[in-house]
Amino acid sequence: MQIFIMVLGALVLGGDQLLKYWITQNLAMGQARTMLPGLLSLTRINNSGAAWSSFEGQTWFFYIVTIVALAVILPLLVRAFRRHDSLVYFSGLVLILAGTLGNFIDRARQGFVVDMFQLDFINFPIFNVADMALTVGVILIFIYVLFLDRDEDTTSKGSQR
Known part of the structure; x- marks a missing residue:
């Protein structure tokens, strides 16, 4: 199962890069295409910062x-x-790695990250697949730490007695 999750992480990274390439080839800067009216648009921006333009231009x-x-x-x-830890924990780490690498590749190649998903129903930063992978990965790690890690600690302590 871990190999499957690693392949899924590689697919997320590859999909992130392919979608960014497609966006740069098919949408002009700032151009938007409605995907789901009132919900989601594809809008091309080049982001040299983080969410809400924080740390803009601080590539270093x-x-x-x-x-x-x-x-x-x-x-x-x-x-x-190696330890065959929880799949929730492992999946979170793989997604964080995929997201980190996806945005790093952009910054190293171009000095900015290509973002494209715009939520039309709320004022929220435009984001990309790598950002989604990072977010889901962090959520999975939180779920593991808050709910699952204790169960595993209790189980392992009980078996050591």
């Missing part, structure tokens, strides 16, 4: 954050793979 900051994130995620991922 994102390089540092990426290096730190990879230094934390990769050993955790290897350890989780």
Whole structure:
């Protein structure tokens, strides 16, 4: 199952890059295409910052954050793979890795991230597949830490007695 999740992470990363390429080839800067009226549009922007334009133009900051994130995620991922840890935890790490790499590739190649998903029903930053992977990955890690990790700690402590 872990191999399947790693393949899924690679597909998320590949899909992120392919969609960004398609967007840059088919939409002019700032151009929008309605996908679901009143809900979702594809709008091309080049984002040199983070959400709500925070840290705009601070590419060096994102390089540092990426290096730190990879230094934390990769050993955790290897350890989780070897120990056959919870699939929720493992999936969260894989998605965080895919999202981190997806946005890093953009910043390294172009100096900015291509964003495209615009929620039309709320004032929310335009985002991309890598951002979604990061968000879902963090949510899965929170679920694991808040609800599942305790169960595993209790089970392992009981078996050590």
